[in-house]
Amino acid sequence: MQTHEATHTVITPSVLYFGTPVGLISTLNRDGTTNLSPVSSLFALGQRYAVGLGAGGQAAANLIDCPELVVNLPDAELAGAIEEIAPTTGVDPVPQHKAARYRFEPDKWTLGGLTPLSSELVRPDRVMECPIQLGRVP
Numbered sequence: 001m002q003t004h005e006a007t008h009t010v011i012t013p014s015v016l017y018f019g020t021p022v023g024l025i026s027t028l029n030r031d032g033t034t035n036l037s038p039v040s041s042l043f044a045l046g047q048r049y050a051v052g053l054g055a056g057g058q059a060a061a062n063l064i065d066c067p068e069l070v071v072n073l074p075d076a077e078l079a080g081a082i083e084e085i086a087p088t089t090g091v092d093p094v095p096q097h098k099a100a101r102y103r104f105e106p107d108k109w110t111l112g113g114l115t116p117l118s119s120e121l122v123r124p125d126r127v128m129e130c131p132i133q134l135g136r137v138p
């Protein structure tokens with residue numbers, strides 16, 4: 001039997017995280033504004049989405065109140081906008097377990113230089129700059 005010991009090493013990474021490219025999830029805040037959450041644990045199968053969402057995030061809280069969302073798929077030019085939004089949450093105060101790396105941001109749109117557009121199928125706004133915007137109701 002051949003082995004690959006010369007070229008392969010067994011590792012135990014602290015985070016094992018691969019999958020789909022990032023999407024920006026639009027969800028409806030209680031005040032009627034739309035929150036944006038970068039999410040990559042996401043896939044679509046037919047008319048259903050499977051989204052791996054942290055339970056302590058604003059997106060999860062919003063989806064309990066209003067189970068409608070938009071999956072906005074950015075192109076490469078929006079990488080900078082995602083990076084701006086990445087260290088923020090719509091949860092105020094920031095949960096203890098996120099406090100070291102995240103800050104509260106009520107307006108991620110302005111922070112990322114993104115433009116809200118009314119959606120045709122759902123209540124949360126969609127991101128004008130994203131070339132693909134997938135609205136979904138349950």
Ligand SMILES: Cc1cc2nc3c(=O)[nH]c(=O)nc-3n(C[C@H](O)[C@H](O)[C@H](O)COP(=O)(O)O)c2cc1C
Pocket residue numbers: 022035036037038039040041042052053054055056057058059060082086087088089090091102
């Ligand atoms: C590239 C990228 C991918 C991410 N993927 C996920 C994900 O799949 N699920 C998740 O819950 N959070 C993910 N996050 C972290 C959330 O964006 C982060 O928890 C954020 O604070 C959520 O915002 P919210 O609390 O306003 O919903 C990702 C962040 C980045 C930058």
